[in-house]
Amino acid sequence: MQKLIINGGNKLNGEIRIQGAKNAALPIMAAAVLCGEKVVLHNCPKISDVYSAMRILTYLGCKASFDGNVAVINSENITCSAVSEELMREMRSSIFFLGAVLGRTGKCRLSLPGGCDLGPRPIDIHISALRKMGVHIKEEYGELDCSVEKGLNGAKIALSFPSVGATENIILAAVLAKGTTVISNAAREPEIIDLAEFLNKCGAKIHGAGGSRITIIGVKKLSGCEYKIMPDRIACATYLACTASAGGELVVTDCRPTDMESILPVFEQMGCLVHTLDDRIFFSAKYPLRAVAPIRTMVYPGFPTDAQAFVMAALCRAKGTSVFVENIFENRYKHVGGLTRMGADILIEGKVAVIEGTAKLYGVKTEAPDLRGGAGLVTAALAAEGTSEISAIHHIDRGYVEIENVLSSVGADIKRI
Ligand code: EPZ
Numbered sequence: 001m002q003k004l005i006i007n008g009g010n011k012l013n014g015e016i017r018i019q020g021a022k023n024a025a026l027p028i029m030a031a032a033v034l035c036g037e038k039v040v041l042h043n044c045p046k047i048s049d050v051y052s053a054m055r056i057l058t059y060l061g062c063k064a065s066f067d068g069n070v071a072v073i074n075s076e077n078i079t080c081s082a083v084s085e086e087l088m089r090e091m092r093s094s095i096f097f098l099g100a101v102l103g104r105t106g107k108c109r110l111s112l113p114g115g116c117d118l119g120p121r122p123i124d125i126h127i128s129a130l131r132k133m134g135v136h137i138k139e140e141y142g143e144l145d146c147s148v149e150k151g152l153n154g155a156k157i158a159l160s161f162p163s164v165g166a167t168e169n170i171i172l173a174a175v176l177a178k179g180t181t182v183i184s185n186a187a188r189e190p191e192i193i194d195l196a197e198f199l200n201k202c203g204a205k206i207h208g209a210g211g212s213r214i215t216i217i218g219v220k221k222l223s224g225c226e227y228k229i230m231p232d233r234i235a236c237a238t239y240l241a242c243t244a245s246a247g248g249e250l251v252v253t254d255c256r257p258t259d260m261e262s263i264l265p266v267f268e269q270m271g272c273l274v275h276t277l278d279d280r281i282f283f284s285a286k287y288p289l290r291a292v293a294p295i296r297t298m299v300y301p302g303f304p305t306d307a308q309a310f311v312m313a314a315l316c317r318a319k320g321t322s323v324f325v326e327n328i329f330e331n332r333y334k335h336v337g338g339l340t341r342m343g344a345d346i347l348i349e350g351k352v353a354v355i356e357g358t359a360k361l362y363g364v365k366t367e368a369p370d371l372r373g374g375a376g377l378v379t380a381a382l383a384a385e386g387t388s389e390i391s392a393i394h395h396i397d398r399g400y401v402e403i404e405n406v407l408s409s410v411g412a413d414i415k416r417i
Helices: 022-034 048-060 085-090 092-105 124-132 164-174 190-201 233-246 264-269 305-315 336-341 371-381 403-408
Strands: 004-007 012-017 038-042 063-067 070-074 107-111 136-140 143-147 156-158 180-184 205-207 213-217 226-228 248-253 273-277 280-284 321-325 345-349 352-356 365-367 387-391 413-416
Touching: 004 371, 012 233, 022 038, 022 048, 022 070, 022 092, 022 164, 022 190, 022 233, 048 063, 048 070, 048 085, 048 092, 085 092, 085 107, 092 107, 092 124, 092 143, 092 164, 124 136, 124 156, 124 164, 164 180, 164 190, 164 213, 190 205, 190 226, 233 248, 233 264, 233 280, 233 305, 233 371, 233 403, 264 273, 305 321, 305 336, 305 352, 305 371, 336 345, 336 365, 336 371, 371 387, 371 403, 403 413
Parallel strands: 012 248, 038 226, 156 180, 365 387
Antiparallel strands: 004 387, 004 413, 038 070, 063 070, 107 143, 136 143, 180 213, 205 213, 248 280, 273 280, 321 352, 345 352
16 A cells, blocks of 8 residues: 655745646546547546546447557447446546447446445436436446437436536537537536537537536537647646645646636635736745635635645644635545644534644644545645655545655655655
């Protein structure tokens, strides 16, 4: 079992290039199933969730491989329309293969993605939407058995909640459907725009992605294409939080500040200097950090739930009281135990977390509870006095490319054993 060993206290100084976005790469890799031709994805992050998606693609009969930092996928021969249970268990978010495999083959069998560390993670919104498009779905023994006798039909679908995954699944099922699909109350995350731009480059007709009303006009066939995945706004926010926590100055390149308009002001409230220019951010931490006004996690363009853990970690030593309200997932404070053991003063009351800034944090042995919670523990460990040992870092590797190399390249004392 690998661990990260972090000796806190070093300021961060230097330049980081931001990886491609995990939450854009995954639905775009599923979308490649619809093309039936070769797809070349530039800036595709080499993270374990992407390797899991590649294993699913291979299982379906696609050819999928990395050529340097470029993922190459050819879905000419789809030989299977089921996703095995262990592959589904590997990555909860593989649920959007359902829409892609249905769109391509007209049937799909996969096991229900297990509830994961963020709560039950239901897929009721996905299911009710696909049924409206004519999919016959049988749920039994933890499996979903889906088929469309006469092909998918476009439909008008109003989402009860702007679910990111459900919006993506509907788009994937709708691009080759008969007729037009209109999604209202759609999720507006930038990763959905990236998926739509990729599919439109393959010949799809998707309008309105990024807004809450998306129209997809079904087409007969898609071609392959070459596409560059957007930068990862959450990974970018993570490294800014690490710098705020440890102190220092960071230049971030290949990022997209316009995706981060609800995150960057929070760092400015903390007292950090944030200058943005096209695809760069110049960031300087001013110590001591100040506590910030209450942060409510919201769907895009609100403050993202994915940034809650590591922004909280940076605030553990800020002067004053900060408050978070986690509105998206019901169990997304699993990193608080580790932070408290480091000396943080955090009170959890249901969805609300109250953080009293403390002078010091101390290095401890702890383990990553989930992907962003693990990033939060790393963020705090960089500022803690002494040595921290973080285990279960497979969670962190799901979404960050070589986090220890990125951080040590700007001065952190961190290594993987
Ligand atoms: C996506 O998950 C992201 N994952 C998550 O990032 C992110 O936290 C989340 O969107 C919110 O932004 C990927 O894109 C691969 P949702 P997803 O459907 O699609 C409830 C990370 O850290 N819900 O918008 O699963 C659900 O339980 C990951 O990179 C239903 O009730 O998020 C949750 O409470 C973690 N029924 C809320 O909606 C449904 O059918 C948001 O879920 C679907 C969702």
